[in-house]
Amino acid sequence: MNKIKLLDEVGYMEILLASMSKDDIDNILWHVESFYSKYKNVRNAVLNAVLIKAIQATQGESDFFSMAYLDKIYDTFRTYKVNSAATACTFLENKNNHSYSKKKKTAFVPEWMPEFEELLKNG
Amino acid sequence: MAKYMIIGNMSFETTEYSKTWLANGLGFTYVKVFYEIAREYAHSGKVTFSNEYFIRAEESDLKGANIQRTERAIQWAFAKLEEAGLIERVYLNDKKTHRTEIKVNEMALLETLGMKPGQADSLDRGNVRKHIRQQMPAFLKPSKIKSLIRRVNHEKNDAKRKELQAQIDLINDQYRVFDEYITKLVEKNQKYVSVREVNTKSEVSDERIAMLRQILPSWGVKPYMEVTL
Numbered sequence: 001m002n003k004i005k006l007l008d009e010v011g012y013m014e015i016l017l018a019s020m021s022k023d024d025i026d027n028i029l030w031h032v033e034s035f036y037s038k039y040k041n042v043r044n045a046v047l048n049a050v051l052i053k054a055i056q057a058t059q060g061e062s063d064f065f066s067m068a069y070l071d072k073i074y075d076t077f078r079t080y081k082v083n084s085a086a087t088a089c090t091f092l093e094n095k096n097n098h099s100y101s102k103k104k105k106t107a108f109v110p111e112w113m114p115e116f117e118e119l120l121k122n123g
Numbered sequence: 124m125a126k127y128m129i130i131g132n133m134s135f136e137t138t139e140y141s142k143t144w145l146a147n148g149l150g151f152t153y154v155k156v157f158y159e160i161a162r163e164y165a166h167s168g169k170v171t172f173s174n175e176y177f178i179r180a181e182e183s184d185l186k187g188a189n190i191q192r193t194e195r196a197i198q199w200a201f202a203k204l205e206e207a208g209l210i211e212r213v214y215l216n217d218k219k220t221h222r223t224e225i226k227v228n229e230m231a232l233l234e235t236l237g238m239k240p241g242q243a244d245s246l247d248r249g250n251v252r253k254h255i256r257q258q259m260p261a262f263l264k265p266s267k268i269k270s271l272i273r274r275v276n277h278e279k280n281d282a283k284r285k286e287l288q289a290q291i292d293l294i295n296d297q298y299r300v301f302d303e304y305i306t307k308l309v310e311k312n313q314k315y316v317s318v319r320e321v322n323t324k325s326e327v328s329d330e331r332i333a334m335l336r337q338i339l340p341s342w343g344v345k346p347y348m349e350v351t352l
Contacts, residue, residue, distance in 0.1 A: 006334055013327055018335040019347050056343045092342045 008045040008085045012036060015048060019055050024064070031067040039074070045085035049092055050074050133233065133263040135165035138309060141260045146189045153200035153251065154258045157209060159188045160225060161232060161261065170225040174198065207251040209235070236263045257311070 012032050016025045036047055050073050054065045082091050145155055156177060163170045177197050179187030190197070204210050209231050215221040235252045236259075246253040271291050278284045336346035 001334060003338060006331065006338065010331055010335060011327070014332050014335060017327065017347075018332045019339060019344050021347055052339075052342055052344060059345060 004045075004085045004089050007048055007089055008043075010048060011044075012048065012051055015051055015055075019059075027064050031065070031070065035067050035070045043084065045088050046077065046082060047074075049082070049088035050077060052092060133237070135161065135236075136262055136264060137162065138260040144260050146191060148191060150258050151254055152190070152192050152196045153203045154255050155188075155190050155192075156197060156200040157204055157255055158259050158261060159190075160210060160227060161236075164227045164232075170227060171223070172225065173222075203251060207231075209251070209255075233263065236261070260309075 016028070016032070020028075032051065035050075039047060050070055053073050054070055058065045058069075077088075077091070080091065082088050141158070144150065145158070159177065160170050160172070163172070174194055174197050176186070177188045177190050178192065178194065179185060180189040181187050201210070201212065205212065209228055211226040211228070212222055213224040213226055215223055231252075235255055238252075238256050243253050243256040271287055271294075275284060275287045275291070278287065336348070339346045
């Protein structure tokens with residue numbers, strides 16, 4: 001099955017079972033259910049992508065995520081205009097979506113600079 | 124309307140979504156228990172339920188109310204309803220090992236379900252009857268009127284006809300109050316059902332979970348594998 005098709009068809013219970021133990025699911029389930037019922041008009045694939053993103057960020061830590069955290073991630077999805085299953089899939093694969101791109105500044109160097117440096121070395 | 128049953132001069136009616144309401148997680152336990160008792164009482168006049176009946180889902184041989192609670196919660200609900208004076212449990216022995224019947228206080232039932240719009244809201248916060256009136260998807264209507272209309276059409280004596288017509292007008296006034304109240308109740312209870320319809324558990328397939336465990340590492344998530352020895 002294709003990645004995009006799977007993201008669209010899968011339910012939240014299956015994602016949780018694939019990535020967590022059952023004791024951990026009990027702590028989160030209320031938040032996830034209420035999040036899915038809040039945004040019932042939004043596509044299933046996008047909501048699934050939000051869930052996966054939240055699990056990715058909090059995995060291996062002692063605390064669990066809450067419904068407010070899922071809302072926050074969904075807001076960032078909105079700003080990047082993630083509407084469909086295909087865009088959600090590409091958004092998950094690119095790791096540097098959130099970080100700002102850093103450009104290295106190149107300073108201006110005049111032509112006589114290497115000669116001047118040699119002069120300084122020789123004394 | 125689903126069914127038409129009679130208590131005294133009043134008919135006991137249930138709404139279409141009462142069955143889904145019973146299976147929901149939402150709503151108080153003793154309201155659900157009392158709904159099931161009142162329905163049975165209106166139908167047959169005698170209630171002999173076991174505690175297991177309330178929890179069980181319907182099977183081929185056995186009926187069940189499918190209230191999704193523990194048995195302790197239902198024992199607690201009985202105590203709460205007895206305290207309010209709505210029902211009374213009857214036992215064979217003094218040791219209370221075997222329960223023969225659940226007696227229903229008919230006057231209390233008619234009072235609680237026949238409350239007018241303002242009455243229920245003005246009661247105290249922890250009142251049991253208030254919760255029953257506000258959450259239960261059932262109501263009462265005067266049942267006389269259908270037979271009265273039939274009699275008016277056949278009556279030839281004018282004096283008798285006027286008497287009957289006066290009775291109909293009186294009941295019609297009651298109806299108007301009930302109908303306004305019922306529409307409010309339906310809107311209120313619809314809220315409980317619509318929340319649950321979204322949250323119905325989708326089917327979990329092992330194939331899809333196995334597929335997800337292969338794909339999840341590419342999205343930066345470690346898959347969880349159950350340890351088997």
